[in-house]
Amino acid sequence: MTSPTSVEHVSPAPGGAPADGSWTDATVLAADHGLVFHSWSAQGRLPDFVVAGASGCRVWNHAGRTWLDFSSQLVNTNLGHQHPAVVAAIQEQAGLLATIAPATANATRAAAASKILAHAPAGFTKVFFTNGGADANENAIRMARVHTGRDKVVSAYRSYHGNTAAAVVATGDWRRVPNEYARGHVHAFGPYLYRSEFWATTQGEESARALEHLERVVQSEGAASIAAILLETVPGTAGVLVPPPGYLRGVRQIADRYGIVLILDEVMAGFGRTGSWFAFEDHDVVPDLVTFAKGVNSGYVPAGGVLICDAIARTFDDQVFPGGLTYSGHPLAMAAIVATITAMEDERVVENAARIGAEVIGPALRELAAANPLVGEVRGTGVFWAIELVADRGTREPVPPAVMARVRALCLERGLLPFTADNRVHVVPPCVITAQEAHEGLAILRSVLDDVAAQAPAM
Template identity: 80%
Template sequence: MDTAPLTGADLDAAVLAADHRHVLHSWSAQAHLPSFVVAGGAGCRVWDHAGTTWLDFSSQLVNTNIGHQHPAVVAAIKEQADLLTTVSPATANATRAEAAERILALAPAAFRKVFFTNGGADANENAVRMARLHTGRDKAVSAYRSYHGNTGAAVVATGDWRRVPNEYARGHVHAFGPYLYRSDFWADSPAQECERALQHLERVVVAEGAASVAAILLETIPGTAGVLVPPPGYLAGVREICDRYGIVLVLDEVMAGFGRTGSWFAFLQHDVVPDLVTFAKGVNSGYVPAGGVLVSAEIAATFDEQVFPGGLTYSGHPLAMAAIVATLDAMQSDGVVENAARIGRDVLGPGLAEIAAGCPLVGEVRGTGVFWALELVADQDSRAPLPPTVMARIKGLCLERGLLPFVAENRVHVVPPCIIGEDEAREGLGILAGVLRDVTT
């Protein structure tokens, strides 16, 4: 009897079979799961057991900002594992304190403390909780085009379809944010879209009873909803509304933070300082699950004598904290944030504009840094979204040609690791351009 271990394509097939048999996948009908195996990765590339390689233009779920298997981060996790693998969050720990200090050093001086979580969803949960306790109010206003996570309140704060089967949390209200390409405000310029979106948001706040609104929770740049870069002045205008009515401004930087937009935080590009900032993903590239809330001095002081009624067993987990410290060190020493800004400015932005100019399927290009989206349409005049069957073909062709894309609804998001170089960025753009050309013809 042959007992030789499986290798190559046979191992990929066995992994797929076991996965589909035993794992319940998120956001999926289980009878229709993808046939895709990742066995390893390095830098901006991943591969399966058979050796098929893909250029990762998805950063997995837009989180591997420092790329796959960065040696300094892997070494830091191993070193921490040898020292201390886990510790209660109530216990002071040097690695946790250092991680908090490093994160605060990148943020405006208004922020005093970090509350660590296991990911972005529970960061948003706890930020809303802090806002409610700080203000004594109940409601949270968020955007319809948003995603804030899949825990109880975070998914209800979410604005897309995933909210609807999960609406169990109380006190959540939604408003429309700016999106000039499909304006809800009949606007014909960024300035007009900004003005009308702010007017609409304030009207919602007032109609809900401003004295009942604890927080406005927004993604600085809505990510999954389409990389919707806000027009100039919008976030500053939201800050003014919050100040006018005593509302806590929470900016969700889970996807946009830590280099993704070409700055440490996306809000730094928009002349605004929020009261709370949620983060996860890029803070340690997802090597070990981690997230958190940056807390302003004023809100932190609320809990000096009042108990904060929130906590997680793995909050500030030592392995995750070591990964944060090593990631931030490597990003600073390697100029990763500056690289993301340069690649966006010099390669991705111009390259995607060139693709759009020559392809009738492209309705709009949006983005900054290494955070871009192509919105694809069946007709540029009507702006009718490209149907799912065509989007599935685009995704399939990208995979066949060695590109791992991030496809959402009628969009291809171009979100490679922040470390990507010019040659790999141009390689990915070339594959994407060829796929769109072949689908068009």
């Protein structure tokens, strides 16, 4: 891997771009902050981190400084940055056919569907392609409502399903509240033993009580009015909340008991992230619909979709499906999917993620939890982990935002690009990370948390 050399500072031209077309970190920031409206941000307080290029598990800026990417950006570059086979597939497809309407049959789209279905459980027969995870969840909800003739959707408070109308209202976190325009959404608490809503002291108690709570919500809302239960298999942004044994199997039983469609959101957890092709493989459950995006093509071209079981697919054999997208099954995205899944198969990327989690990340984080007083809990699987930071282990009070800001600043200062959320550091490197790179990043993270713990009383 090579990094670009720094270039001479060029003052931005009107509109923000340098007059001669060259860029520095300073001119990028000036143009970006002046012209780009950022998501989930107050526009007067924008980030100052610049990425000029990337390769594998590393990114760099225009000055040539590099960082080890422990964020996978938004937990989507599962295959790492600039994988040559995927880049070549996109280039080849662009030369052959850059775009085509979704109503037109296309070989690359069919090949992408075939690649995805090859890793799905028996009984899944169709794929509906979308532009990303939000509209995957949006259309899965639509399918469930039409298939059942019902309206309501039950989802979890600790969840994120995307930023479109139904998806964001199905979301449980703060982003739902200013966006509650969609109808028919109900929320319940899922299992989270470390901060149990159910006074549980064991994983078994947490699972049983969370299931009882979910069923009571279903009954109280009127089971015959509920079209779907929508859950992230492993809630990601909410804290990498790996469900306890038996929980998802119990949710499947509740759904079956009341004729409800079970939708599992694998947008973040799927395609290797948990050390399996799909996270639900580890939980003895098969859903009716599976939503995906992110890792399916490592985010190289926007893509997502819905895996559809045969019973729901048949609903639309003669009935028009009331949904569609101009870029559904876009050829460039489809080519990226085919190349990504092929590379993951050939290079045993899913197996690598499982091994790194079991042999490197898991043991290192457990050692950190035993030694560092800031660490309340670590949890995860594969290359999908969270470190929950607390001001007091006894009360489990989360550390304040100032501590998290210090953690992030020190990580960047020491060459690690972290993923932070609330009082947590998520350890979510690309699935292709080597043991050596994982050890490197974990050593930086440990040094940062040790230093912050030593300073914590003063902060």
